[in-house]
Amino acid sequence: MSYDRYVAICRPLQYPVLMRSKICNIMSVAAWFWSAFQALSCYLYVLPLPYCKSNVINHYLCDYPALIQLSCSDNSAFVRSTYFGNFMVLLIPISVILASYIAILLQVLRARSSGSSHKALGTCLSHLCVVGIFYSMAMFTYMTPYTAEKSMINSVFTTIVPAMLNPFIYSLRNRDVLAALRRLCAKCILCK
Template sequence: MGLIHQRTPTIFFAIVLFMASIALLGNCLLLFLIQTNSTLHTPMYFFLSQLACMDMGQVLIVVPKMSVNFLTQRNTISLAGCVAQIFLTLTMGSSECFVLAVMSYDRYVAICRPLQYPVLMRRTICLAMTVGIWSSSSLLIMAIALYVGFLPYCGSNVINHFVCEFPALLKLSCADTSTFEKMVYVDNVIVILLPVSIMVSSYIAILVQILSMRSTEGRHKALGTCLSHLCVVSIFYSATMLTYTAPVDSYSAERSMIYSVCITVVPPMLNPFIYSLRNRDVLAAARKLFLKCTSQK
């Protein structure tokens, strides 16, 4: 079965390709700085490197296929390829939800319980959380991918989109998907609402702690770190909730295309700049790398 994407407008394609290039370059540089600078070998930057890998994964899963379709004018994808794209994009997206929650918890421990930070965020716990994030995300999304892969499609096979999404496939199916939609709502509670609850609780505690600080410098530093994280969270979660929590009957391809860009391309492009420009440690590492490169010429 072939699933045919509508022809991507040239301007739209050029904008997405430009943002994807910036996202890949920015995240690669951020990863390089974290890996090569010993001062950034902390739990905060460990999870930030995980976020960078997920962001690059989102871009590499969607944009290359979109580029091939645009350049060859053969806007098709097999059902197996479509299901694989759904599985990979949703696994990356749900993993990012959990990582953002863990990053907020990391900031809570660092600001509200600094003496316990070396114990609560030691390396073994960070690695265990990482394994838990990837494995739980894969298992949750596997059920969705397998279900849509075996659905009967007896009508149109055209998706007016540049990426495969399971709500679009549900609209194409002639089977009763009401039970599956209920299962998706349960998944949404786990993948979206649970991390949001952790982040809201963490930031309320952080805000209370910041307001009680006497040091103006310490207050500004804590606020700067948290505000950068909140910017990333608000963009990513807004688009995710609008795309995957709406009923299938209200699915709109035009709106979904905009939301998909906000999920797969915009956060990966903005994250390196938000975290680096508002972070003295990353800026210092970048400055050190620049001076090292210029001194060797």
């Protein structure tokens, strides 16, 4: 989405060329391939591990960090390599997203029309909020040492909260919703 917004705002005349279906398909396949490779390599390592502890996983999901905790073998090298892989899986998309939005911000600042720049920033800000929530939770989940309690809370925040906030954040672009929210806030302030 950030690349789409970048092309639409910074290179509008080249949009049909830069966003043709072949390029979109390549980006999608690359994202799916890298994620599938990362997940498959983790699970291929975890499946043959010897498990000598309890077979009860204290988690909502059967995720590989929870399985590693049950193993009785030394997995420190795998954990380090997994942190590096997770870092790359998070760093590359965040870098592309931030670069796109920095380019959009610079383009908007150069624009003379405040109406079009306000609309462009409003469109990008909602996406940036959702992406920021998702990636901050994902970083907190996968880039910090594993504990069962923290991981269960983070899995809720990573899977449910961004999806729940998504309609709310995108509806804030609607003028009627903003007016209703302002009226609600004004009533709350007057009630106190």
